[in-house]
Amino acid sequence: MAQGPENSKFTGTERAAVFLMSLGEDAAAEVLKHMGPKEVQRLGTAMATLANVSRTEVQKVLEEFTQAVEEQTALGVGTDEYIRKVLTSALGEDKAGGLINRILLGRNSKGLEALKWMEPRAVAEVIRLEHPQIISIVLSYLDPDHAAEVLSFLPERTQPDILMRIASLDGIQPNALQELDEILERQFSGNSNVKSSAVGGIKSAANILNFMEPSKEATIVDRIREVDEDLSQQIQDLMFVFDNLVEVDDRGIQALLREISTESLVLALKGAEDALKEKIFKNMSKRAAEMLRDDLEAKGPVRLSEVEGAQKEILTVARRMAESGEIVLGGKGGDEFV
Template identity: 30%
Template sequence: MLDNMPVHGAQKAAILMLALGEESCSRLFEAMHEEEIREISSAMAQLGTISAETVEQVCNEFSGSLGNTEVLVGNIDSTERLLKRALPAERAAQIMEEIRGPAGRTMWDKLGNVSEVTLANYLKNEYPQTVAVILGKIKPLHAARVLSLLPEEFSMDVMTRMLRTENVQKAVLQSVENTLRSEFVSNLARGAKRNSYEQMADIFNNFDRRLEGRFMTALEQRSQDDAERIKALMFTFEDLQHIPRESLSQLVGRINREVLPLALKGASEQLRVAFLGTMSERVGKMLSDEIASLGPVRVKDVDAAQAEIVQTAKEMADAGEIELQNQGASNELIL
């Protein structure tokens, strides 16, 4: 609560505009530049409850006629109402998304919180092209789970369309977003366009072994070229044996200690050696003994453990913490 505390320029403007009311406030917004609107609306959303004393102090600088102004409340809802009156709906939504920050992420992020069963049941009645646009906007792991729940022929049609989809027309994307927003009460947003083959490779990385084999075989029958391009982009657990040793060592330090033995239980001998090579002899011996003591394990559990480690590796690579390609390999000569 602001109570007789010094306020800066943007806060003063926000308090004054709240005191003037929504109609006058909207007219003022119309006369401002976008950066001014952004700065004042951000300050307005963070004001909280404003005491009458503070309102009087600010308004007296502008006019002595507002000395009896009652307590005002500046919050997300009041700010959004004012912006919607002054700006086009799309622009107001974009500014509010920036103000809300992580707690009000994009509509596509919110869609990722909808269970795959619910989303699959909704999408199975949509056109394959619409489903391709939607799955192209959500996280690969979630998209993989949704695809696995859709009829196989329908899933293959959707994946083929995802590979062929270039830039989605704004009107089409707007229509899809409006429908989803009404269905899932989500926020308007737009994500960055990604290469469709990279996107599909990420989705295949998140299938379990059985589904990956089934979908890849079906895709090979439809388009061998598409299948080969996806295979070349896929990063698998076995690929970790080719990353720089320093990067692998950093990855080992980040992995859940209970996950690694299970993941290595289903790994090749070469990959096990690569992981053990990052450890002291004593720690490596303990890990080897732990792997041996596991006994028979379900393939499903091994796949899940390996997928978790691959995901951690990708997140670390995205953050610039490790390299997923051994740069030394590019310097080798073929004689």
């Protein structure tokens, strides 16, 4: 839905939730059928937490939706070429390429798309006996955090090989991808007509590693380095680790701080570089910064696993905000841990 006025009581997700709830159960269910698992979860959470929405507020949301629809042209027929041109114009070729192909592939894929809705352990069970090249294609198609969890359930000895194959993927022939989709689809029923195939690549491998447990991530990177040092370095160069937050601009840091708890921040900063700590302090009020310094000193020694868990939690929020355009992540990370 279009963004409402800046002083709107609801976020975009909440306005969408209000709109869906006003449609009634059957119509809302039909809309949700066309969304991915993350969108459904986000909207479901918003619908579950909304309370005391007045008739006036509902009317305002409906008016915003009507206005947004009226501003759309009826001539946007949504052909593949139209989608490619619009997104390329908006995002540039580099950023739009993978996104365009995922959109077009997801629209027509049944077998691969079904995996997105499955628990990571279940996905691992489905693909664990497949050839590593098949597994790498499947993981490239999943969202990075989902793929990371699936990878963690696969045998450790095969994980580096799979990541190297993901990093080495440079697209896949549509016929081959369609065949894979049909094989998976036979397990879930339905049919498909795959038309595009941009999956994998070094960035895809780096994104998946970003969501792995730090200890497993380090092991995989070390094993890849033993086989191909150059590839290992390229993957690490594209990874974003906690200390890379120092390269986020001040406005982005302030936005991020509004989304995380003080408890998580204190734990995460226990293992952070001094430069990042100062960056955080600089983007808080003087009083809040002093309180945070006191909390850090009073916290005492903490387990490394707790620090890493808090950093992972904050990075997950940061990546979500980056995906929605609220902040911009940059820089490159290595395999050092604190």
